[in-house]
Amino acid sequence: MRRPTEEAPWLRWVLCLAAVGVALLFLVLPLVAVFAEAFRRGWGPVAKSLSDPDALAAVRLTLLVAAIAVPVNLVGGVAAAWAIAKFDFPGKRLLTVLIELPFSVSPVISGLVYVLVFGAQGWLGPWLEERGVQVVFALPGIVLATIFVTFPFVARTLIPLMQDQGRTEEEAAATLGAGGWAMFRRVTLPNIRWALLSGVLLCNARAMGEFGAVSVVSGHVRGETNTMPLHVEILYNEYQFVAAFAVAGLLALLALVTLGAKAVLERAG
C-alpha cells in the first residue's frame, strides 16, 4: 500500500520523466551538440584542426596560465582557510565576504579592472611601459585575470570542512610538540586532502575554460595571447565551424573529466 507521504505511482513516473526530459533537452543536448558538430565530417578534420600550430599554441598557453594561476590560489586559499577556520580574529566575517567577492563580479568586469590598473591609460600602465613591462595584452594580464575569476574555489571548499573538523587534533599535535609545518603536513593535510583536491580541480577547470575575463585582457594575438576558449571564438567568427567545435570538444572533455573526478572524490571524502 502507498504510504500517505508518497505520491501516487503515476505522478512519480510523470515527475521523473519530466525531470529527466528537462535534463536531457536542456543540459545534456548542448554537450552532445558540441561533439556532433565537431565530428560532422569525421575524424580527419578534427585531428587536423587540433594539430594546427595556432591550436597547439593555444593549448600550451592555456596549460601555462592554469599552471601559474592554480598554485597561487591554492596557497592563498589554504592560508585563508587556515586562518578563518582555526582562529578567531577581528575582521573574520569581512574577510570571508571579500574572498567570495570575485564570484559575484561579471567576468568582463574581472578583466576590466586589470585594464584600468595596467592598461595603456591605466594607473600603472605608462610607468610599466617605460620600463618595458607589458601586462595587458600579454601573459601577465591573462594570468592575473584568471587568478581573479578562480580566486574563491579552494578557500570556499576548505573553510566549511575545516570549521567542522575543529582544532582539537591540531592542538593535540601541538601539545605533543609538533612544529607548525609538521602539524600541518601530518594532521591537517590528511584530513582535508580530498576536499583540497576537489577545490583544485574546480579551480583548474574554470582557469582553463575562462573566456570573458581573459578575452578583455588578451588582445587576441593568434599563436601568442590566445587561450583555448579565445581560439574557439576566433575560429567560429571565421566560419571555421568544425575547427571551432573540435577545440570546444577538447574543452568539453576537460569539463567531463572534472565532473567525473569530482564525483569520485565526493564518494572518497
Next chain:
Amino acid sequence: MRRRSALPGLGLALGVTWLWLGLIVLVPLAALVLRPWELGLAGVWASVTEPRVVAALGLSFGAALGAALVDLPLGLLIAWVVVRYRFPGRRVLDAAIDLPFALPTAVAGLALTALYAPNGWLGAPLAAMGVTVAFTPLGVAVALAFVGLPFVVRMVEPVLRDLGPEAEEAAAVLGATRWQAWRRVVLPALGPALVSGVALAFARAVGEYGSVIFIAGNRPMESEIAPLLIVARLEQYDYAGAAALGLAMLLLSFAFLLVFGVMQRRLRRGVM
C-alpha cells in the same frame, strides 16, 4: 575574552591571505570604484543613461531575472526527483546537473547557438512553430537559464534532504491531501533555499558573457548585453566610460541581491 588558540601560524596565514586578496582583488576593484569619476558626476550619469546603455542594462537584468524565474520550477522539479525518488539513471541525472558549472562558457555559447539556430536540432522545430530563439532576446534568456539552473538545484537539494518525513506525516494524519501537505508544509520549508538559489542564478546571469554573446546576435538596442558594451568601450579606449558601466552593473546587482536577501529573511520568519 576571546579564547586564544594554541595553534601557530595565524600571523603568517593572515599575512598571505590579505596580500593575496589585496593585490588580486581589492586594488583592482578600487580602480573600478575610483576611475569613473574622471568623467565628473554629470559625465558618469550621462555615460550610464545613454539609450543604448539603458537598453543593454534592461536586457541584462531583465533576461537574468526571467531566466532565474524559469530556473525556479525546473530546479525544484529536478531537486525533488533526485532527492525523493529512486529510479534508473538517477546518478547520471545528479551528475548532469553540474554540466553548466563545468562547461566553459564559450563552449556552452557555441553549443546553444548550434542547437537553437533556425537549422539546429531544437531551433528547427521551434522555428516551425514560429518561435525564433537564436539571435533574439529570447536566446539571451535561454543561455542565462542554462548557466543558472544548477544554482537552484544545489541550493534546494540539501534542505530537501534534511527535511524529515515527520511534518508531512503529521499533515497526512491531520487529513491533508498530498497536494495540501506539499503546498502548506514542504514548499514553505523550501522557500528560503529557493530564493537563495534564484538569487545566485540571477547574480551569475547578470554578468554572464561567454555563453551569451554567440547566441545573442548582439544588435544594439535589441539583443546587446551590458558586458558586451563594456568590451566595446574598452576597445575604444574609453576606460572611464567602461568603468562607469561596470560600476553601475555591480551596484545594480548588489541592490537586487539585497532585495533577495530581505525576501529570504521574511520567508524564514514566516512573514511572507
